[in-house]
Amino acid sequence: MAKKKIAVLFGGQSGEHEVSLMSAKSIINNLDKDKYEIYMIGITKKGEWYLYRGDVEKIETGEWEKEGIPATMGASTKYRGIITFEDEKNGFYPIDVVFPVLHGPNGEDGTIQGLLELLDIPYVGANVLSSALCMDKVFTKRIFKEAGLPTPDFVVVYRKEIEDLEAIKKKVEHLGYPCFVKPANLGSSVGITKVHNEEELPGALKLAAKYDRKLLIERGIDAREIECSVLGNENPQASIAGEIVPSNEFYDYNAKYFDGGKSLLLIPAPLPDEKMEEVRQLAIKAYKALDLRGMARVDFLMDRNTGTLYLNEVNTIPGFTKISMYPKLWEVSGKPYSILLDELINLAIESYNEKCREW
Structure with missing residues (x-):
């Protein structure tokens, strides 16, 4: 049987460029070269x-x-693949499936997905709308609220407002301290600050505003950080849950990728069976509420005192590095890395065929 032609997209223009490189290397090394x-x-x-x-x-x-x-991707559906510009000659390489490994804006936010839709090429992961919604933490949380799913209280602030600090302080009064200030459209905890008091608020706002015009300020919860991997299209399945014990106050960018393994990844998370099942079912509900396809990692906060679960965010192109939770959770759930990649590619083809099906 002929090998499927898979294009792995990596890098990108976001603040998560380096993470994308690490994820892509890992995916390429684990794709079955015989297939x-x-x-x-x-x-x-x-x-x-x-x-x-x-x-x-x-x-x-x-x-x-x-x-x-x-190179570039084909300029029309006539050229469903890669066009190269080499030695004053063009080359063309047809592609069966694209695997985007682009974290953050201009990759995980629906832009690449829209390009691939225009070119009529199957791709791994969520569609344009779902990708865009999950990239924007504010819209994700609003959908959670609409669906009756638990998420921490929050307010929204725009870059142009941060000069009026007193107005922002009044806005966040009901949230209390500590709180978290985040860029609305970025992942890997880039630009996020835990704010302990009013004095720390200006610096946190300025940092987040470097990355986005829209900022999210979220109630701080004394919480355990729980994560669950979801896989599938119409009938998604959830992995066992894992827990992160960060080396810093929270699982920030440095703790995720550059702390030399000081943060602990507990797989499975030390949870009672009923709480583990609650995590898995809530992850599937969030996945369905956002109409996701292919894959996502669903991140939770679990109140240390009450055990209440809160949905934090959903990553439609989760990290695939050697230390990333998404593949690790599936591996412990009985799905090795290479088999997981096979299933993701098959789900991409299934989703494409369903979209093209004539009723």
Whole structure:
């Protein structure tokens, strides 16, 4: 049987560029080379696209950029694949499925998904609308509220408002301290600050405003951080839950990727059976409320005192690094990394065929 042609998209222009490189390297190394012909497509921080044919190890270090061939995705449905510009000649490589490994804006927010929809190419993960909704923490939380799902109280502030600090202080009074200030559209905990008092609020607002015009200020909860992986289209399944015990006050960007393993990942999470099942069922409800496809990692906060679960956020392109929770949770649930990737590719094809089905 002919190998499926898989394009792995990595890099991108967001603040999570380096995380994407780590995830892509891991995915490429774990895709079954007997089943797939792999095309590595890197996007630089400047937005330049390249087809890369070199050593996978050079992706994580960024050295791949020196060896890339200028490329783009096809300009119409006639060219469902990769077009290269090499030695004044164009090359064309048809693609069966795209696996976007682009974290954050211009990758996880529906933009790449929209391009692939226009080109009529199947792709792994959520569609345009669901991707956009999950990228924006404010809209995600509003959908949770509408669906009757628990999420911490919050207020929204815009970059242009942060000069009027007194007005913002009044806005957050009912939340109390500590609270969290977050860019609305970013992942990997980039730009997030835990604010303990009013004096820390201005610095936190300025940091978050570097990354987004819309800011989320959320009630702080003395909580355990619980995560659950979800896989599927119409009938999603949830993995066992895991728990993160961060090396810092919360699981920030440095703790996630650069603390040398000081943060603890507890898999499975030390929870009673009934609480574990509650996490899994709530993760599926959140997944369905957002009309997700393919995959997502659902992040929870569990109040240390009451045991109440709160939905924190949903990641439609979760990390796939060697230390990332999404593949680790499935591995312990009985689904090895390479089998997980097979299922994600098959789900992408299933979703595409369902969309194209004539009734």
